[in-house]
Amino acid sequence: xxxxxxxxxxxxxxxxxxxxxxxxxxxxxxxxxxxxxxxxxxxxxxxxxxxxxxxxxxxxxxxxxxxxxxxxxxxxxxxxxxxxxxxxxxxxxxxxxxxxxxxxxxxxxxxxxxxxxxxxxxxxxxxxxxxxxxxxxxxxxxxxxxxxxxxxxxxxxxxxxxxxxxxxxxxxxxxxxxxxxxxxxxxxxxxxxxxxxxxxxxxxxxxxxxxxxxxxxxxxxxxxxxxxxxxxxxxxxxxxxxxxxxxxxxxxxxxxxxxxxxxxxxxxxxxxxxxxxxxxxxxxxxxxxxxxxxxxxxxxxxxxxxxxxxxxxxxxxxxxxxxxxxxxxxxxxxxxxxxxxxxxxxxxxxxxxxxxxxxxxxxxxxxxxxxxxxxxxxxxxxxxxxxxxxxxxxxxxxxxxxxxxxxxxxxxxxxxxxxxxxxxxxxxxxxxxxxxxxxxxxxxxxxxxxxxxxxxxxxxxxxxxxxxxxxxxxxxxxxxxxxxxxxxxxxxxxxxxxxxxxxxxxxxxxxxxxxxxxxxxxxxxxxxxxxxxxxxxxxxxxxxx
Amino acid sequence: xxxxxxxxxxxxxxxxxxxxxxxxxxxxxxxxxxxxxxxxxxxxxxxxxxxxxxxxxxxxxxxxxxxxxxxxxxxxxxxxxxxxxxxxxxxxxxxxxxxxxxxxxxxxxxxxxxxxxxxxxxxxxxxxxxxxxxxxxxxxxxxxxxxxxxxxxxxxxxxxxxxxxxxxxxxxxxxxxxxxxxxxxxxxxxxxxxxxxxxxxxxxxxxxxxxxxxxxxxxxxxxxxxxxxxxxxxx
Numbered sequence: 001x002x003x004x005x006x007x008x009x010x011x012x013x014x015x016x017x018x019x020x021x022x023x024x025x026x027x028x029x030x031x032x033x034x035x036x037x038x039x040x041x042x043x044x045x046x047x048x049x050x051x052x053x054x055x056x057x058x059x060x061x062x063x064x065x066x067x068x069x070x071x072x073x074x075x076x077x078x079x080x081x082x083x084x085x086x087x088x089x090x091x092x093x094x095x096x097x098x099x100x101x102x103x104x105x106x107x108x109x110x111x112x113x114x115x116x117x118x119x120x121x122x123x124x125x126x127x128x129x130x131x132x133x134x135x136x137x138x139x140x141x142x143x144x145x146x147x148x149x150x151x152x153x154x155x156x157x158x159x160x161x162x163x164x165x166x167x168x169x170x171x172x173x174x175x176x177x178x179x180x181x182x183x184x185x186x187x188x189x190x191x192x193x194x195x196x197x198x199x200x201x202x203x204x205x206x207x208x209x210x211x212x213x214x215x216x217x218x219x220x221x222x223x224x225x226x227x228x229x230x231x232x233x234x235x236x237x238x239x240x241x242x243x244x245x246x247x248x249x250x251x252x253x254x255x256x257x258x259x260x261x262x263x264x265x266x267x268x269x270x271x272x273x274x275x276x277x278x279x280x281x282x283x284x285x286x287x288x289x290x291x292x293x294x295x296x297x298x299x300x301x302x303x304x305x306x307x308x309x310x311x312x313x314x315x316x317x318x319x320x321x322x323x324x325x326x327x328x329x330x331x332x333x334x335x336x337x338x339x340x341x342x343x344x345x346x347x348x349x350x351x352x353x354x355x356x357x358x359x360x361x362x363x364x365x366x367x368x369x370x371x372x373x374x375x376x377x378x379x380x381x382x383x384x385x386x387x388x389x390x391x392x393x394x395x396x397x398x399x400x401x402x403x404x405x406x407x408x409x410x411x412x413x414x415x416x417x418x419x420x421x422x423x424x425x426x427x428x429x430x431x432x433x434x435x436x437x438x439x440x441x442x443x444x445x446x447x448x449x450x451x452x453x454x455x456x457x458x459x460x461x462x463x464x465x466x467x468x469x470x471x472x473x474x475x476x477x478x479x480x481x482x483x484x485x486x487x488x489x490x491x492x493x494x495x496x497x498x499x500x501x502x503x504x505x506x507x508x509x510x511x512x513x514x515x516x517x518x519x520x521x522x523x524x525x526x527x528x529x530x531x532x533x534x535x536x537x538x539x540x541x542x543x544x545x
Numbered sequence: 546x547x548x549x550x551x552x553x554x555x556x557x558x559x560x561x562x563x564x565x566x567x568x569x570x571x572x573x574x575x576x577x578x579x580x581x582x583x584x585x586x587x588x589x590x591x592x593x594x595x596x597x598x599x600x601x602x603x604x605x606x607x608x609x610x611x612x613x614x615x616x617x618x619x620x621x622x623x624x625x626x627x628x629x630x631x632x633x634x635x636x637x638x639x640x641x642x643x644x645x646x647x648x649x650x651x652x653x654x655x656x657x658x659x660x661x662x663x664x665x666x667x668x669x670x671x672x673x674x675x676x677x678x679x680x681x682x683x684x685x686x687x688x689x690x691x692x693x694x695x696x697x698x699x700x701x702x703x704x705x706x707x708x709x710x711x712x713x714x715x716x717x718x719x720x721x722x723x724x725x726x727x728x729x730x731x732x733x734x735x736x737x738x739x740x741x742x743x744x745x746x747x748x749x750x751x752x753x754x755x756x757x758x759x760x761x762x763x764x765x766x767x768x769x770x771x772x773x774x775x776x777x778x779x780x
Contacts, residue, residue: 181584215593216595249599
């Protein structure tokens with residue numbers, strides 16, 4: 001079954017079009033750049049993951065026996081900085097978005113191929129700063145860099161870390177800019193806005209956040225560096241400034257950044273749910289506009305991070321209500337996905353399992369977000385493990401589950417080979433179980449009052465911490481297994497064929513892996529997206545032929 | 546493939562590295578290529594707006610809170626140098642606009658001339674700015690350990706004004722310096738005759754960038770040099 005059918009003759013595709021390291025490092029092909037991102041982002045995921053392992057090992061016992069408080073501060077800071085800036089933000093847009101956006105809209109490439117390549121080098125330059133910090137002793141401010149601790153008292157490499165995030169931000173600005181122009185100007189003939197796959201809508205909304213939000217964190221980090229490095233102060237009261245202004249500026253980007261991480265995942269889920277139900281997504285326009293609504297409302301809720309930071313109660317109320325409102329477009333998506341599956345012919349392949357996991361975990365993450373946007377409750381829960389559990393449900397249970405669903409869904413398109421499906425099912429199940437075991441106890445811990453960011457805790461919290469650490473090891477296995485079989489499948493997997501899942505998008509109409517120019521002939525679109533009847537007809541015709 | 550009928554694609558070969566000003570391989574037409582560049586530039590300027598926006602927000606907040614500190618500190622800026630620089634920048638925007646026009650008419654020498662004029666005016670602006678910085682430096686008006694401000698009212702919050710002054714004008718000046726570098730390249734390319742009436746997109750796009758940097762200064766000048774010179778507070 002596995003190696004029985006060698007390819008009859010290697011067809012020309014983007015992977016074998018050119019050879020040698022130079023052909024990869026100087027490529028302007030969006031598909032190759034996506035793979036460059038895949039390698040770099042995966043490497044950072046491993047580093048961030050190692051930090052997570054250290055955190056969970058330390059918290060297995062109430063005493064600080066593995067590391068001292070200083071080291072622990074550095075470990076959770078690096079975990080946050082790497083996972084957020086170097087993994088979650090670029091993961092789906094820069095890998096899957098880069099690879100698929102031109103394919104999905106029937107274009108030969110993104111609008112600016114050179115800028116696309118530059119964005120990868122900018123990312124790598126930021127990454128160099130990050131690795132430098134990691135090797136030279138780290139930073140202990142938490143990924144939030146709150147002033148005046150970060151600018152005056154911290155002993156770590158604050159300027160270097162801020163520089164890493166600052167530079168990396170430009171990479172995501174360039175990606176967002178490229179996507180926006182591409183969606184506006186590169187669509188194939190006949191591909192109107194409301195024929196676009198929902199993945200494209202989600203990436204368009206994400207790009208809007210990237211270009212409007214990222215510059216604000218850039219200038220905030222610029223001011224932070226001026227204050228720390230040159231003592232030109234803006235935030236430290238010793239310089240006459242106000243630290244709360246930093247928090248406002250920081251969260252003006254960093255809350256929308258949460259939607260940079262989750263929206264692309266939602267795009268993936270829309271594609272996967274539709275494909276494996278063989279059914280047009282229920283309420284296409286609602287799902288499309290809910291992405292845009294999330295992007296817009298996402299900019300108006302940052303104040304819910306400042307409920308306990310001397311923000312006025314009236315501002316708090318407004319931010320609280322606006323935060324509730326974000327739940328509406330999110331819920332619209334969840335209900336529409338459920339309605340899509342209703343009476344569809346659901347196939348439980350690996351991508352679908354991940355997608356179903358996403359829906360469950362994201363719903364828990366979203367609902368606990370409502371707890372936290374209620375001001376009274378937030379005063380009790382703020383800075384506890386409840387918050388940690390909430391955002392991991394959204395970020396890991398949501399964003400990373402979606403990323404894995406996407407990787408499993410489009411892997412056969414990217415490399416032309418299918419991975420072992422049984423193993424993928426096992427991995428999806430392990431991830432789901434391991435994830436819940438890791439993070440559900442943290443809700444309870446947080447509710448009981450265990451604060452985040454401490455390496456020692458009262459012994460009565462140990463049971464839940466041990467459960468969490470045990471879950472983390474299962475979760476780790478859930479990430480390790482796909483890494484092995486996916487790499488293995490590149491050489492040894494079954495030949496996948498152009499459309500192994502019976503999906504409708506334009507990307508499934510070209511060869512797997514696609515040729516450098518994406519399509520032999522520029523496609524002309526004459527039907528709505530997700531037209532499964534037309535697809536079925538085509539397949540029947542092909543069978544008869 | 547019955548739902549997606551096909552049209553003939555352009556031939557594949559020989560477009561790995563298209564020549565300057567030629568249609569790049571992934572576009573269908575020159576219009577599409579130029580539209581993409583234009584939209585891309587506007588989107589970029591939008592990000593620039595948000596980039597400066599953070600500083601403007603900080604300025605607005607602190608000015609509302611500490612009007613006295615800002616009023617007395619803003620009197621330390623040199624009104625005449627600021628006004629001179631504003632004039633210089635507006636003139637450079639004019640020469641830049643004329644350069645774009647010359648490019649669209651295909652007048653090479655005129656294009657190079659206007660670009661050089663823009664370069665010289667930009668250089669004059671940066672020179673004056675450097676002089677102003679130097680002046681602030683020797684008068685200890687740079688925030689930090691040796692900060693002094695003679696005759697300033699609110700000593701605790703006066704450094705904020707100067708921090709914002711250096712932050713805002715510094716970020717602006719760094720944009721000018723980048724523009725200066727790009728101008729040098731464009732002048733060389735224009736001299737070599739790389740631009741035609743059919744294709745002068747870089748000139749046009751750089752024009753947008755230059756006007757944007759100019760407009761930022763049009764806001765900076767009143768905020769840092771003009772408001773409160775009589776000592777009255779905002780609002």
